[in-house]
Amino acid sequence: MAKTCDYYFAPPSPWAYLGHERFVAMANKAGVAVNLKPCDIGKVFSVSGGLPLAKRPPQRQAYRLLELKRWSxxxxxxxxxxxxxxxxxxxxxxxxxxxxxxxxxxxxxxxxTGAVMRAVWAEERNISDADTLVAIANECGHDGKSLLKSSETASVQAEYDRNTEDAMAANVFGAPWYVVDGEGFWGQDRLEFVERALYR
Incomplete structure (x- = not known):
């Protein structure tokens, strides 16, 4: 049976952005099926002790910027x-x-997903704006208006809620988070370990 990897993330996460293309290439090379699980990281934080960026102490906020610069x-x-x-x-x-x-x-x-993340972190675009999302989808070769309409349906909301519940059940507390064979890996800086797990 083909190996799978659960991929939990929030689209605005800079760490998910920094790891996304490497993870996709890694999964493709390993022939691994990705279970894509965008989730509500705010709800995950609420049950796991995490804090939104604005509520973190200044020392942590400053170090975050330093690490983002280093990794970029x-x-x-x-x-x-x-x-x-x-x-x-x-x-x-x-x-x-x-x-x-x-x-x-x-x-x-x-x-x-990669295009949405680049929009935030490299292109100064507002991914909470409907017109921006339509444009990004169009740039990826889709009918953006149709997809946006579909994204507002109850079935998509149910899937989003399910992903968030799955994240909490899997003890996720940050993004990105990868699960291989039941083992969790937090952060794009753990991708080397994820890769090893994909070939076990």
Whole structure:
């Protein structure tokens, strides 16, 4: 039976952005099926002791910026440390990704996910804005208006809620979070360990 990897993330997460393309390439190389699970990280934080960025102590906020700069430079991935549209609500983008997966499959949804993340962190675009989401979907070769309409349905909301419940059940407390063979890995800096797990 083919190995799978659960991929929990929130579209506005800079850490998910920094790891996304590497993870997708890694999963493709290993022939692993990705269970794409965008989730409501705010609800996950509420049961796991996490704090929204604005409520974290200044020391932690300052170190976060330092680490983001280090990783952006190390990986050669463009990243605005303080983008124009952040913090930003991730629900509309997450539901658009789910709608894309349901209509066009996981590969298409993974591609859209990368585009949404780049929009926040490299392109100064507002991913909570409906017109922006339509444009991003169009740029990925989809009918953005149709997907946005689908993303607002009860079935997509139910899937989003289920992903969030699954995250809490899997003891997720941050993003990105990868689960291979029941073992969780937190953060894009753990991708080396994720890769090893994919070949076990």
């Amino acid at each position: 430079e190390h990986l050669g991935i463009p990243l605005n440390l303080q983008p124009k549209f952040f913090p930003v609500g991730g629900d509309p983008a997450a539901k658009l990704i789910i709608a894309t997966q349901l209509a066009h499959g996981t590969s298409a949804a993974l591609k859209l």
